[in-house]
């Protein structure tokens with residue numbers, strides 16, 4: 001049996017002292033659940049290194065990267081990112097981006113892999129936004145393109161919020177096709193232009209959601225890709241506090257099955273980043289995030 005390579009670093013969960021809207025505990029709780037479910041064992045656990053400033057500066061403004069590194073972001077930059085105890089998150093951002101790059105490399109080797117973090121899709125070239133400091137996906141994709149490991153990439157962003165940072169970073173790059181299915185009346189207020197945007201109305205339920213997803217996958221079925229990077233945000237769920245959609249848990253199972261089948265049938269490597277998910281009950285949230293891991297393991301067996 002192929003074991004799904006899973007990337008995790010202890011810094012993913014910062015053990016915050018103060019309560020926050022950002023559910024930082026979900027990362028270590030998810031790791032625990034994957035271990036309990038028999039999906040994560042010692043042999044398929046990979047620990048990332050923090051990325052260097054120079055690798056990150058290929059995607060982000062080097063001055064911004066330096067400010068993150070030296071914990072000297074301006075008050076305005078901090079407000080735009082909106083994370084508590086931001087200096088600790090700054091250190092974590094280097095590791096989280098390292099995790100997505102490691103997972104992407106593993107996916108190219110093994111056909112699939114997942115980072116138990118990442119999907120910081122609001123971060124743009126010049127700075128962070130909406131809980132996102134570095135755009136880990138863009139950093140990994142740019143690295144793989146520049147090192148010749150891939151020629152074409154599809155970024156499939158199914159987080160409920162538009163992947164605006166990713167869209168702007170790759171706006172002029174024909175090698176990368178950005179796809180975002182999101183709730184139109186949600187953050188960010190001003191949407192960017194992905195190669196393919198599907199704006200869903202508030203309150204969309206399973207049937208409608210899956211219809212739009214299927215249609216989208218059909219549209220991109222002939223798009224050349226050596227890698228699919230998937231933002232598997234579960235904030236499309238009906239109980240999400242920031243989502244505004246009404247997709248059920250079984251709807252998320254079907255979503256993950258369609259995405260995984262899309263890649264498996266095309267023979268394209270798939271790398272997962274966690275993306276958003278905001279619920280009071282961390283246990284419920286973690287159960288939703290764990291679905292993609294289960295689906296991947298089952299489909300690739």
Ligand SMILES: [Zn+2]
Nearest residue numbers: 159160161276
């Ligand atoms: Zn989101």
